[in-house]
Amino acid sequence: MVKATAARDRVAVIGVGQTKFGEQWELSIRRITLTAATACLADSGVRGADIDGLYVSNTSTSSFMKQDHQAAMAADSGGLLPIPSTEVEAACASGGVAVRHAYMAIKSGEHKVIMVIGCEKMSDISEEGVADTLMSAADREWEGQMGATFPSLFGLITRRHMFHYGTTDEQLAAHPVKAHANAIENPYAQFRYKITLDQVLSSPMVADPLRVLNCAPISDGAAALILCRGDLVKQFRGEPIWIDAAMQASDTLAVHSRPHITVFRAVKAAAKDAYKKAAVTLKDIGLFEVHDSFSICEIIAAEDLGLVEKGQGGPALAQGMFNKDGQFPINPSGGLKAKGHPVGATGVAQIAEVVEQLRNTAGGRQIKGAEKGLALSMGGTGSTAVVHILSKD
Amino acid sequence: MVKATAARDRVAVIGVGQTKFGEQWELSIRRITLTAATACLADSGVRGADIDGLYVSNTSTSSFMKQDHQAAMAADSGGLLPIPSTEVEAACASGGVAVRHAYMAIKSGEHKVIMVIGCEKMSDISEEGVADTLMSAADREWEGQMGATFPSLFGLITRRHMFHYGTTDEQLAAHPVKAHANAIENPYAQFRYKITLDQVLSSPMVADPLRVLNCAPISDGAAALILCRGDLVKQFRGEPIWIDAAMQASDTLAVHSRPHITVFRAVKAAAKDAYKKAAVTLKDIGLFEVHDSFSICEIIAAEDLGLVEKGQGGPALAQGMFNKDGQFPINPSGGLKAKGHPVGATGVAQIAEVVEQLRNTAGGRQIKGAEKGLALSMGGTGSTAVVHILSKD
Numbered sequence: 161m162v163k164a165t166a167a168r169d170r171v172a173v174i175g176v177g178q179t180k181f182g183e184q185w186e187l188s189i190r191r192i193t194l195t196a197a198t199a200c201l202a203d204s205g206v207r208g209a210d211i212d213g214l215y216v217s218n219t220s221t222s223s224f225m226k227q228d229h230q231a232a233m234a235a236d237s238g239g240l241l242p243i244p245s246t247e248v249e250a251a252c253a254s255g256g257v258a259v260r261h262a263y264m265a266i267k268s269g270e271h272k273v274i275m276v277i278g279c280e281k282m283s284d285i286s287e288e289g290v291a292d293t294l295m296s297a298a299d300r301e302w303e304g305q306m307g308a309t310f311p312s313l314f315g316l317i318t319r320r321h322m323f324h325y326g327t328t329d330e331q332l333a334a335h336p337v338k339a340h341a342n343a344i345e346n347p348y349a350q351f352r353y354k355i356t357l358d359q360v361l362s363s364p365m366v367a368d369p370l371r372v373l374n375c376a377p378i379s380d381g382a383a384a385l386i387l388c389r390g391d392l393v394k395q396f397r398g399e400p401i402w403i404d405a406a407m408q409a410s411d412t413l414a415v416h417s418r419p420h421i422t423v424f425r426a427v428k429a430a431a432k433d434a435y436k437k438a439a440v441t442l443k444d445i446g447l448f449e450v451h452d453s454f455s456i457c458e459i460i461a462a463e464d465l466g467l468v469e470k471g472q473g474g475p476a477l478a479q480g481m482f483n484k485d486g487q488f489p490i491n492p493s494g495g496l497k498a499k500g501h502p503v504g505a506t507g508v509a510q511i512a513e514v515v516e517q518l519r520n521t522a523g524g525r526q527i528k529g530a531e532k533g534l535a536l537s538m539g540g541t542g543s544t545a546v547v548h549i550l551s552k553d
Numbered sequence: 554m555v556k557a558t559a560a561r562d563r564v565a566v567i568g569v570g571q572t573k574f575g576e577q578w579e580l581s582i583r584r585i586t587l588t589a590a591t592a593c594l595a596d597s598g599v600r601g602a603d604i605d606g607l608y609v610s611n612t613s614t615s616s617f618m619k620q621d622h623q624a625a626m627a628a629d630s631g632g633l634l635p636i637p638s639t640e641v642e643a644a645c646a647s648g649g650v651a652v653r654h655a656y657m658a659i660k661s662g663e664h665k666v667i668m669v670i671g672c673e674k675m676s677d678i679s680e681e682g683v684a685d686t687l688m689s690a691a692d693r694e695w696e697g698q699m700g701a702t703f704p705s706l707f708g709l710i711t712r713r714h715m716f717h718y719g720t721t722d723e724q725l726a727a728h729p730v731k732a733h734a735n736a737i738e739n740p741y742a743q744f745r746y747k748i749t750l751d752q753v754l755s756s757p758m759v760a761d762p763l764r765v766l767n768c769a770p771i772s773d774g775a776a777a778l779i780l781c782r783g784d785l786v787k788q789f790r791g792e793p794i795w796i797d798a799a800m801q802a803s804d805t806l807a808v809h810s811r812p813h814i815t816v817f818r819a820v821k822a823a824a825k826d827a828y829k830k831a832a833v834t835l836k837d838i839g840l841f842e843v844h845d846s847f848s849i850c851e852i853i854a855a856e857d858l859g860l861v862e863k864g865q866g867g868p869a870l871a872q873g874m875f876n877k878d879g880q881f882p883i884n885p886s887g888g889l890k891a892k893g894h895p896v897g898a899t900g901v902a903q904i905a906e907v908v909e910q911l912r913n914t915a916g917g918r919q920i921k922g923a924e925k926g927l928a929l930s931m932g933g934t935g936s937t938a939v940v941h942i943l944s945k946d
Binding site: 214219222223225226227228229230231232233235236240241242243244245246247248249250251257261263264265266267268269270292293295296297298299300301304406407408409410411412413417425426429539540543544 | 607612615616618619620621622623624625626628629633634635636637638639640641642643644650654656657658659660661662663685686688689690691692693694697799800801802803804805806810818819822932933936937
């Protein structure tokens with residue numbers, strides 16, 4: 161079905177570029193953005209003059225540096241004026257939303273070649289400042305002002321998952337152990353060292369039952385992509401990887417408004433739409449990059465994407481089903497937990513990883529024989545979800 | 554050229570809804586948003602279940618109320634879950650950017666019926682807080698931290714325009730006099746009373762030569778639109794008004810980076826593209842809703858849209874060329890100055906006004922015989938510009 165679509169009606173990613181994620185004290189937000197953009201141009205063979213649109217994913221610079229209007233700023237500092245430049249905001253899902261909008265802009269016929277940049281600079285801010293700013297993505301009136309934080313909300317969700325399905329501390333601990341093992345092979349990753357189950361289980365408690373090693377770090381970093389209309393990809397050097405579906409859905413901001421807090425309805429809705437649009441079943445998909453800001457997120461993502469039955473995410477994770485050589489490899493990049501989580505960059509970087517995997521250029525973290533890959537970008541406690549399915553051809 | 558396009562490839566606005574602009578102490582941001590959305594549904598005959606996408610334009614709730622993720626919140630409070638909901642941020646141009654993205658989303662084939670909501674709640678915040686937050690849309694590092702404010706930057710631009718072109722205080726004062734005269738006929742307007750040239754010229758100085766009556770107010774308000782794929786408009790009650798062009802461009806954030814500070818290059822670029830795309834000349838366009846946050850903005854907009862030669866905006870304004878019965882009617886709604894300027898709502902409301910004018914339902918402010926209309930949404934000191942051209946058929 162998808163194959164029958166004319167090249168002109170398809171959209172490909174033809175370039176990727178990233179900075180290392182982690183503490184980047186020496187780089188400004190402008191510089192970190194430009195670094196990823198420049199790497200992306202080099203990878204794609206696209207010149208600035210070829211680009212007719214820019215999308216920027218950034219969530220916290222408004223609060224951290226009192227700088228909005230990032231989109232025009234990035235177009236200016238990249239020497240891309242006067243092209244249209246647009247910033248989207250959907251908390252941790254901003255990157256996925258930005259890529260989806262670049263995809264639609266090309267499909268609309270209004271654009272041909274678009275750069276998408278995700279960027280965030282978080283290290284310079286006090287941890288308290290970060291936690292409070294991030295809570296802007298939850299319900300300020302009904303959650304934030306009552307003292308809830310994201311670790312505490314995901315702690316509640318984890319506890320409920322344990323209650324319903326028997327998920328254990330050991331299963332939760334398998335997540336960061338796998339994430340760190342994968343990140344060793346990722347030159348862009350923040351934490352390139354192994355950790356053990358015991359280290360996770362003895363690390364300090366953040367929000368019971370989530371320990372510090374169950375939580376993604378605070379990171380600086382940027383990632384960039386070039387998207388191109390299908391019939392034009394041969395003009396450029398970058399190997400095209402095709403976007404077969406880009407689906408988005410929404411849920412309540414507040415966790416208490418949902419019938420079941422262990423189900424991310426937006427993830428289920430976006431995934432269902434994406435499987436249908438791309439005309440694929442799960443066995444076609446060679447790897448999954450999913451939002452794992454807390455260990456419970458990877459478990460629930462596996463369930464809501466349909467990789468396992470509801471409640472079986474914990475045992476499957478602990479048994480290695482999501483390892484690089486497992487049935488459904490999840491986060492070969494190291495994920496948010498070990499690759500790092502510069503919020504605006506994350507969703508863009510997930511797609512960069514899928515592209516590298518499908519191009520067979522992922523080095524030591526390569527999933528062999530992957531023909532299609534899925535990226536799940538999620539914001540808040542699942543209030544926004546975006547699912548992209550990409551394909552080698 | 555445009556007429557030959559198949560209905561399926563066109564996009565129409567089939568519903569508009571607004572709240573009154575002004576001080577709305579009794580309404581929350583959720584309520585103000587819902588009020589406009591409900592009015593829009595009633596106008597269009599569209600039900601919530603018909604809507605498959607939502608766009609939200611909001612700029613300051615992140616700072617004012619520490620609430621991001623407005624898009625998911627609006628989808629939830631509007632009962633529209635789980636549809637995709639996206640927030641864009643482009644300072645005062647956010648509304649125009651949101652409408653353009655809804656237009657592209659429909660043209661891409663991924664959506665059929667989309668609601669766009671612009672909303673802002675600014676009265677509850679101290680004036681100093683507002684001024685500082687708004688400066689997030691300029692260059693924080695090179696302008697804001699040096700003490701510049703938007704009135705001071707537009708004051709500099711005005712002074713330079715006077716130096717080059719002989720623009721006078723009296724010409725500047727003609728802007729708010731006209732704006733207030735038009736707003737009297739607008740039930741949504743914040744200031745529905747006449748003012749005189751003498752009142753403007755004796756009002757307190759804000760940033761020389763701009764006086765308080767040369768500046769748009771701080772406002773609360775919301776505006777909503779329903780956009781629909783062309784071949785589906787007959788399913789709904791709302792009279793369709795067609796979007797013939799939706800073009801966007803960017804310029805530097807900082808004023809000092811531009812070759813001429815009295816030219817808004819992004820406006821010129823977006824307008825040029827829009828005239829070409831819609832295949833129109835100026836004489837085809839019956840009214841213009843332009844961004845007039847300060848009096849100089851309307852003067853420069855008239856120049857950069859090509860209504861008059863560069864430098865002739867001041868005399869043309871003073872001579873009545875932009876009056877309701879003039880050659881090129883500008884801001885029959887009262888504009889940002891007199892209708893009000895709830896930042897995120899403004900660009901959406903401009904298009905709502907153009908739609909009402911082309912439907913011939915604008916009451917006492919109706920421009921007779923208008924077949925096409927143009928809306929110019931501008932952010933920062935012209936760092937983002939969006940030009941929409943709409944048509945009766």
